[in-house]
Amino acid sequence: MIISIEKVYEELEHQNDSECSCSYCVSMCEERPCWGTPKDIQHLIDLGHAKRLMQDYWVGNFLYEPENFDAQDYFDTYYDIQIICPADIGNEGGYAPSWRFKQCTFLTPDKKCEIHMHKPLEGKKSMCKRYSLNLHEYVARTWDTPEGKSVVEQFEKLTGCNI
16 A cells, blocks of 8 residues: 555654664664755755765665555556665765665764754654654655655756656
């Protein structure tokens, strides 16, 4: 079942923000930058951080419905969702590596988030405690929208990073 974008935003809004800085939570920043909604990333661009972001992607779109699977229809409608997020160190203004375990460019030497007050939604909502919502997937879904595609285009123009 394809969830509506309105429902995605509603579910994301109902998740509590996290202020945890335990070693597990910090390790998330050491291994993979958090994703945000197009609005979060537009805010970072507006603050002048475009060159510290990178282009990433969610593999596949959300049109796949296992109960109605038709291989030809699936491959005719398949595409990856382009996402802009904080960069891994060394990939600022470029592309996410296909295999990565690299620190976020905004994690300071003293293990604090440099953009704490402006960090993307996944960073705000992630916590060491588990919850039922697949946060990463839901954030990715927000990029499969006209707003998301517009932010990707803007990033590409500002950085010259284009697939």
